[in-house]
Amino acid sequence: MESYFEIYKNMLPNSIKLSYKGTVTFQLIDSILQIISSRLDVIEDNINIRRKVYCVLMECLQNLSIHIEEIEKLPVKNYDSTCALLTIENDNNGYIISTGNFIQNERIQPLQKRLEEINKSNIDELKILYNKILTNNTYNAKGGGGLGFIDIARKTNEKLDYNFVKVDNLYSFFHLEVKIKKSN
């Protein structure tokens, strides 16, 4: 058995590490945000980075909860489709937020198209894209109408890392990794 103290010692003094697998309810989002916010107040001096991590985490979590609600109606075989995976950690460069959730295969193409469009856009183009969706007068059930990923890309000034792993003919697992660098 690896010494737990060794793991502790190998972590940065001002580190944060949280992993969660399970369903994502609105209550859980509040709890996670509260935990991370309290820890950030202690370890992160830069208020703008604190704000960014908080905002990006909230968008990631709210995205997860909405997608889980959508998939609940059609459960994935062999897996609990309502269980998502979430990791928050930091290193010397900044913070990394990762999320994983099941997605219907038919929804991959439009999502991938949107993510690719975001990733090929520079900061000015992202603003144009954001305003285009902001002003298009359509709402999804959430109310945001698809601004979440653009907002994350604008706030982090980083490309969105993602992949889809096929589970079966109906479903895949969507992994999104968001970096918040201290230098940006």
Add this chain to the structure above:
Amino acid sequence: MEPLYIESTLKTPEVKFDNKTGIFEVKGMSCAEYALDFYKPLFSWLDKYIEDPQSQTIVNIHFKYFNTSSAKCILQLFERIAQLESAGRQLEINWFYNKNDEQMLADGENYSEILGIDFVMKEVS
């Protein structure tokens, strides 16, 4: 028509819309997952106010944070308020933001640009 007062929660802002004085305030967090549910009553109230507004309306907005679910709703709110100016009434919009919150300042400027209405930017320490 009665003034609209809504107390703040952890996820929704405080709202004080006073049709007698023409002073409107929205202050706090706006990060509910389904923001539209919160904003719909505000839209209905404003639609009524616009029918018989004061000669001058002052709008004070001070968000600590708003999520993307709220972003469109906030624009809808402003679009209703902007109708006052189109109808020849005096309108003053004050956008408050916390010190060093560059993002919130930029968000205010963006709304102002989209609407074509000047906002007074006010930093709060």
